[in-house]
Amino acid sequence: MIQRIQTIWLxxxxVVLLGLFIFPYLNFIDLVGLGKKVSVTGVYSSVNNASVQESSSLLLTIFAAFVALFPVFIIFLFKNRKLQLLCIYAEIVLIAVLAIWMYSNANSVLSGISQGLQANNIGVGFFLLPVAVILLSFAIRGIRHDSKLIKSADRLR
Known part of the structure; x- marks a missing residue:
């Protein structure tokens, strides 16, 4: 049923994964003194209090959009709980791949700069990925609870 708790978690x-398009996952100041932000859509620098896009990463943007919209697709698999669980596990793997891709992208952006990736440089966007994994684990728990409920109802018949 579509009105179950796992629908809310998914x-x-x-929504949390769509936040990647709003929040940057890396903030730093380059050697010239310009503030830069790295987002899934590209690298932005702050010039005269305006955000200017320096470079774009189209493949990362497309992959992040797919990862963000895949839970919406999973919601409509409510009739097949096993497939829904399998898709959620695949989504967790896709989030891990996205995190690795974002980390390597951040390292490539920072390669020309003498400072390394420090904890104060990490933006809000990078912390959205673990939150999404936690929400997906809650959805897994809800699906398993539904499976137990249906199995117990079948035993009573």
């Missing part, structure tokens, strides 16, 4: 995971 929808929340999709």
């Amino acid at each position: 929808l929340a995971a999709a």
